[in-house]
Amino acid sequence: MSQEGMGVEQTTGMDVRRAGERTSIIDVKGDVTSASEGPLMDAFQKATDNGERRVVLNFNDLEYMNSGGIGLLVTMLVRAKRQGQQICAFGLNEHYRQIFELTRLDDAISIFDSEEDSLSGGS
Amino acid sequence: MGDAKTPRDAGNWAQRGTDLHLGDVPADAINLNVEGRSVAGPVQGFGKLWQKTYRVVLPPDVEPAGVISAWKSHFPEFWPPKNHFYGNMAGINPGDVALINMGLPGRMKLSTGILVMYADDESFTFMTPQGHMFAGWITFSAHSAPEGTVAQAQVLMRASDPLYEIGLAFGGHRQEDRFWEHTLTMLARHFGAECEVDMQRVCVDKKRQWKRAGNLKHNAAIRSTIYMLGTPFRRRKA
Numbered sequence: 461m462s463q464e465g466m467g468v469e470q471t472t473g474m475d476v477r478r479a480g481e482r483t484s485i486i487d488v489k490g491d492v493t494s495a496s497e498g499p500l501m502d503a504f505q506k507a508t509d510n511g512e513r514r515v516v517l518n519f520n521d522l523e524y525m526n527s528g529g530i531g532l533l534v535t536m537l538v539r540a541k542r543q544g545q546q547i548c549a550f551g552l553n554e555h556y557r558q559i560f561e562l563t564r565l566d567d568a569i570s571i572f573d574s575e576e577d578s579l580s581g582g583s
Numbered sequence: 584m585g586d587a588k589t590p591r592d593a594g595n596w597a598q599r600g601t602d603l604h605l606g607d608v609p610a611d612a613i614n615l616n617v618e619g620r621s622v623a624g625p626v627q628g629f630g631k632l633w634q635k636t637y638r639v640v641l642p643p644d645v646e647p648a649g650v651i652s653a654w655k656s657h658f659p660e661f662w663p664p665k666n667h668f669y670g671n672m673a674g675i676n677p678g679d680v681a682l683i684n685m686g687l688p689g690r691m692k693l694s695t696g697i698l699v700m701y702a703d704d705e706s707f708t709f710m711t712p713q714g715h716m717f718a719g720w721i722t723f724s725a726h727s728a729p730e731g732t733v734a735q736a737q738v739l740m741r742a743s744d745p746l747y748e749i750g751l752a753f754g755g756h757r758q759e760d761r762f763w764e765h766t767l768t769m770l771a772r773h774f775g776a777e778c779e780v781d782m783q784r785v786c787v788d789k790k791r792q793w794k795r796a797g798n799l800k801h802n803a804a805i806r807s808t809i810y811m812l813g814t815p816f817r818r819r820k821a
Contacts, residue, residue: 523590523591524590524591524592525590525592526592526595526701526703526706527700527701527706527708527720527722528706528722528724530720531720531722531737531739534624534625534626534632534739535787537626538632538787538788541788542788542790553590555589555590555593555596556590558596558598558599559596559599561599562596562597562598562599562600562622562700562710563624563700563710563720564622564623564624564626564627565624565626567626567627568626
């Protein structure tokens, strides 16, 4: 699980940007594992600071995700649901789309092909 | 869309499949509630969302990868008596499906299973099928810490249906705690260590998902009990 143990330095990066009055985008970069909890939850907090109702996860630069990372997405989803917010995603390649389907996270997180689609709500 | 290069984790995940399929299982095992079932994660469950963590600290000279390798190879041997895990003889690999027969009071058994959703050198994760006691994931992992090598089982789960939710409230959590306490104690003994098991239970979401109450129709405990009660009649017919 730990990339450190496998001799690979783990890098997680999260940038938050606004996309309209009620939507924020989190650009997820690098690795998403259980060690990403701090950066991911901080980014979520920043993304919803101004009462945004929708958080869009951009996975274009996702390089690695393990089951710990998927667990974090569930935690974030619960937090969003509790606050009446919606989470969706775009930029998932075929591999990560399959993981979302396998773990059945796609039941709760709408997946879009592009940023434009995710913002317009189309498929 | 992301680029087309193969991600580093590509070989660690089970391939997407709609239904579970078991390989050969022993003739004396009760094979119910797995074949053809879909998997269910925390999103598909009914009850409160719990994160339960069970940990032991092993001597620092035990490598995390060594812990996971041993855990994968000897997984069924660490379980409490009367509980059986019929998995792949070759170990635990992404996409494997295993049958589980759990001992219940009064010589009853509960038949269910798991899918190996993820596995690498330092962790592996199971996902449960519809009808299992809970909908969720169990991640087994090991890592180095200042106090030694930590071996951990972490469950992220919702009770699958209202009946299981009641069961969890009235002894089910305690029973599960005892189960993993035994497993981790046995794992530690495998490495010649006698350790106390540390347990943490956190309620991540107190809300129940009432739209999932219909999961009751898949309840493996009900189906296993009906099957067990019918055994004498099936024997007489044969």
